[in-house]
Amino acid sequence: MCGITAVVALDHVAQSTLNSQYRSRLGHEIQGSLSNIYHRGPDAHGIWISDDNRVALGSNRLAINDLSQSGEQPFHSEHGVHAVINGEIYMSSEERETLKKFHTFKGHSDCEVVVALYRKYGQDFLSKLRGEFAVCLYDSERQVFLAARDRYGIKPLFWTVVDHRLLFCSEAKGFLPFDWNPKWDVRSLIDDSWLHSEKTIFHGVHKIRPGYYLTCDSFSEHTERRKYWDLTYPDRHTPDKRTEDEMVTEVRNKLIEAIELRLHADVPVGFYLSGGIDSATICGMATLAVEGWSRKSGLDPAEIKKRLKCFCIGFEEETRFDEGPIAQRTADMLGLELITDRMNEAKFAENFSDATYSSEHHNPDLNYIGKFALSKLAHDHGVKVILSGEGSDEHFGGYWQFHPDFLREPDETYTTYQLDENRRARLTAGLEASSKAGYEGTSSEFTQTSSPLAHSLLNNTSISSLLWTVTMADFAPWTSCYGTLDRQEMRAHNPDIATVNLIQNTWHPLHTSQYIWTKSILPNLILTCMGDRMEMAHSVEGRPPFLDHHLTEYVNHLPPSVKIKYDPQTNRLTEKWILREAATPFISDELYSRKKHPFSAPILYKRGGPLHAMLEELVTRENVEQLGFLDGEMVERRFEAAFAGEGDPNAMRYVFTVAQWVVLSQRFGIEKAVAPGW
Structure with missing residues (x-):
């Protein structure tokens, strides 16, 4: 539909x-x-x-x-x-x-x-x-x-x-x-x-x-x-008596089942394949399922596999964002066809308005335009259903923002877990400090300082201050009429009071972080401008097996220490450890050992290029004034900084955001914002 x-x-x-x-x-x-x-x-x-x-x-x-x-x-x-x-x-x-x-x-x-x-x-x-x-x-x-x-x-x-x-x-x-x-x-x-x-x-x-x-x-x-439903997590003080082998086997079986269900369709089914473990695991498990079905039907598995297409987006300007080569190695290992499109600055500029209009909200990264192009690629090759890897990081502990809260308290549910308390405290403080830098180009300038109330509500976790900075803007002076607003407190007040009670008294801090992220960034950013809106803009239906609730309800009740594994020998954390173990038969050694790399687009662009020309047309004094809620002088300063010298990634993300608001204003016909007449 x-x-x-x-x-x-x-x-x-x-x-x-x-x-x-x-x-x-x-x-x-x-x-x-x-x-x-x-x-x-x-x-x-x-x-x-x-x-x-x-x-x-x-x-x-x-x-x-x-x-x-x-x-x-x-x-x-x-x-x-x-x-x-x-x-x-x-x-x-x-x-x-x-x-x-x-x-x-x-x-x-x-x-x-x-x-x-x-x-x-x-x-x-x-x-x-x-x-x-x-x-x-x-x-x-x-x-x-x-x-x-x-x-x-x-x-x-x-x-x-x-x-x-x-x-x-x-x-x-x-x-x-x-x-x-x-x-x-x-x-x-x-x-x-x-x-x-x-x-x-x-x-x-x-x-x-x-x-x-x-x-x-x-x-x-x-x-x-x-x-009618909510995420639940176990009591952090109750030991889990399952063995690691039992847990790995059950994760593998439930994920295979979730993938098999999502392969059923009366139209061609394909896959998004990046350089990460999530999409590779789906492709590997799906290949096994298809081979099994074809043998039962007396068909040639090789012929059936030819019908399965994988799609990937690469970036021309900066190879550090390009996952095309590793995706190709994965496809070759599985015997699947990989179809790749290359994004460059001109394509970002060409698709900026349509992708933004489809998204219906802002995003300080242009990765959503990459996803827009990726969905068009699938559509152009006759594929209407795509299996994708969204939801894995949320449930298996894949984000670095989760690391400080994983170490914040001992994991009493995991009987083999041992970490010296002094070392744990040092590691937690160090990870918390390094995490505050955030993603490249999202400085703490647009987030409030640490909120004691937010930390207290969320059992002293740091997730309320480490979430992705999505809104980057200098607001007009009149907006002070809304009072003193604190984003961290907004995040902390998102759960209802019953859930806050569980956070404070029952759940491990890692599970608190996962809950807060899964109730905010996942549905309102990742699954929108990186999911359904971009897919449906080209009549492609996305199916994320990692968000099958039969699977997630099991994963949510696993001990924190099998989601993120601490190695005392190397003093390192391995995110999504149990998923790596469950996926071992289906992925390469390269992917098993690879650290997570978020799907992001290049940030910096030169003056005089296609994006600069497009942004110059959108982010004008007239258009900014028509929005009504921004400080026009600050927008002009940020624009100049974005393209000055080698470029300022913080200012560039700011300009992306303002330009998206201008697109939405013009294409929706949104009234100019004015101070409420209270």
Whole structure:
């Protein structure tokens, strides 16, 4: 699926909904909303409007399973249940068979099971879903509307209220045909709450949080937002009696199962392959699965493998960002075809506006444009489904930001874990100090100094101060009207109070860091401008096996010391140790030993080049003033610094951010931000 739209008319417009003129207008609005979502191509729109015109559901289909008309949405039951679903639901044929007493299936689309599950379990059907999805469902008999999002936020779902109508859409731009008037949420930009809460950068537009659902009963203006799933971790004081071999074997088996499920499709399936262990493990395990299937079917495994394509993006300007050569060695080892595209400065400039518009938010790195081009590469080679490695670092301890909190306390769950307390304290302090430097070009200038309250709330962990600095800007003086805003405190207040209690009394500090990252950077940055938005911009569906909740629930309950391994002989930490061990039969020695390298794009560019010319056109005094919330003089100084001499990476990322805001302002038609008239 490519995108969904839903409209619920609230009490105040009850009378206006009961005429044919409104129905026609509503149909046109939904058609416009669906057409507004990404570059959809020829795939079909499906629209359903209730008899009383109170509820409307629309779907823009990317056909993956059941390519016939029987797979088209919305889905309906004879009991008045209507639904649109974006994404994929994984369920065995045996499980599906048991649901036939609750629903008469019209085809074999994976998403149709949602209607049957709702009929059987009511709203608890959400706990039965396995996969990546966004759902809008209307029960006409009970007058209940429900909207939900998958556990990790792989698929997006936004909502707002316009003219007493409750609107839902896979992208904010889908609201434009409903007379939505976009405005900046300046406060969410200043304190980064768009990255750590249900807010977005648009005023009044909210996202359904991962693992949450929203309900609206009998067209009232009141909505309820509830959690149906959350990450859990073990008590840090309870020893884990499993052996390392047992844990490695179970991780391997669960990951293979998650990959095998995501290989099923009625269209070609491919892989993103970089120079890291995550994508290589997926490719290796998938190759094994395909070889097994082909032998059972009496087919030549070599011929079947030829159908599997891997895709990679390389960078011409700076070889340190180029993972093409190691990806090629991995593909050669597995006998897979690797198709590579080369990004250069001109291509970054050419795709900047479209990638930003698809993203719908800013990113101080141009890696999202690389992902935009990578998804186009897959689309151009006829591949509609891609398996990718997102979620591995979050669950296996792959980020260097996790290291200080891994060492902050002893791991009492791991009985063989031994580290002298004095050495542990020194290592923790050293890692914390070195981590504050952050990524290249993201200095601490745009983050507040350490917040005692944030550290206290999060059991004295350092994750609140070490998260990726996403918003880099000097805000206009008038924005002080929002009071003193602290990004670290915003991050620390993201978990609910019950979770904070677990953080303070039950979880190991590493698990606290993983929770905070997985609830913020993962769904609101990595899975958006590095995931679904870039993929769906070219009608490609991304499937991340590492975010299969059957796998993650097991991994979350592993001891911290098998995720990050400390070697007393070398005094070094090995991130994702247990994944490396589980992946050993499927990857090269080179990858097994390789340190993590984040997918990043080149930062510095010369004056007079294609990016400089493009940024000069976007970051003008007039365009910056039209934004309304920035200090124009500081923007000009930063622009000059970005291209002065050898270049300033900090200033360059700043300019990238401002230029993206200008693109969004112009393409969405966003009002100039002004001080609120309180």
